[in-house]
Amino acid sequence: MEDVLEVYQRAYDPTHPQVCMDEISKQLVSETRQPLPAQPGQPQCYDYEYRREGVCNLFLFFEPLRGWRHLQVTQRRTRQDWAWAKDLVDVYYPQAKRIIVVLDNLNTHHGASLYEAFEPAEARRILARLELHYTPKHGSWLNMAEIELSVFARQCLDRRIPDQDTLQCEVAALEAERNRTASIVDWRFTTADARIRLKKLYPVIQP
Numbered sequence: 001m002e003d004v005l006e007v008y009q010r011a012y013d014p015t016h017p018q019v020c021m022d023e024i025s026k027q028l029v030s031e032t033r034q035p036l037p038a039q040p041g042q043p044q045c046y047d048y049e050y051r052r053e054g055v056c057n058l059f060l061f062f063e064p065l066r067g068w069r070h071l072q073v074t075q076r077r078t079r080q081d082w083a084w085a086k087d088l089v090d091v092y093y094p095q096a097k098r099i100i101v102v103l104d105n106l107n108t109h110h111g112a113s114l115y116e117a118f119e120p121a122e123a124r125r126i127l128a129r130l131e132l133h134y135t136p137k138h139g140s141w142l143n144m145a146e147i148e149l150s151v152f153a154r155q156c157l158d159r160r161i162p163d164q165d166t167l168q169c170e171v172a173a174l175e176a177e178r179n180r181t182a183s184i185v186d187w188r189f190t191t192a193d194a195r196i197r198l199k200k201l202y203p204v205i206q207p
Helices: 002-008 079-092 111-117 120-128 144-155 164-180 191-197
Strands: 018-031 050-063 068-074 099-103 130-134
Touching: 002 099, 002 130, 002 191, 018 079, 018 144, 018 164, 050 079, 050 144, 050 164, 068 079, 068 164, 079 099, 079 111, 079 120, 079 130, 099 144, 111 120, 120 130, 144 164
Parallel strands: 018 099, 099 130
Antiparallel strands: 018 050, 050 068
């Protein structure tokens, strides 16, 4: 926990950008009957029946100090899918000396995933540009990417979306809007706060 909190205390440095990473799944749902359009004094009406169209996964990379985010929609959440983190190195931060990444301990979120997706030399090249900091077990709330995902969950993902292409268009539109306004997170929870408010989590050292 303190390792992640100390990362958040670092000053903004474009050569060492701080990026939070998380993912969420989305059930695709289509209508069995065409919804009735809204009328004066009457909201739009949907039938309670629906058709399941599978599940997609959304990977989010969020740089809270700059107010930049990017979501990638995939059909699965395998190691090979997570390995698109290569784009952080080659597309989004090609000039960065090292990219600081905060993420949780999901078994796909590790350097080994890169070795399953690329040749060893390429996997090592990518991994050498990443500095990974993991949130503790049951401490994923420390990841600011969860805050950003909650925005997408409320404003974009809380309705029926029938297919992956539509989902990609929906999240891309909200992503573009939030990047345009450079929406950031004002994180104020520090290591000092943790040692006071979460005192029970620390071992008691007898003098």
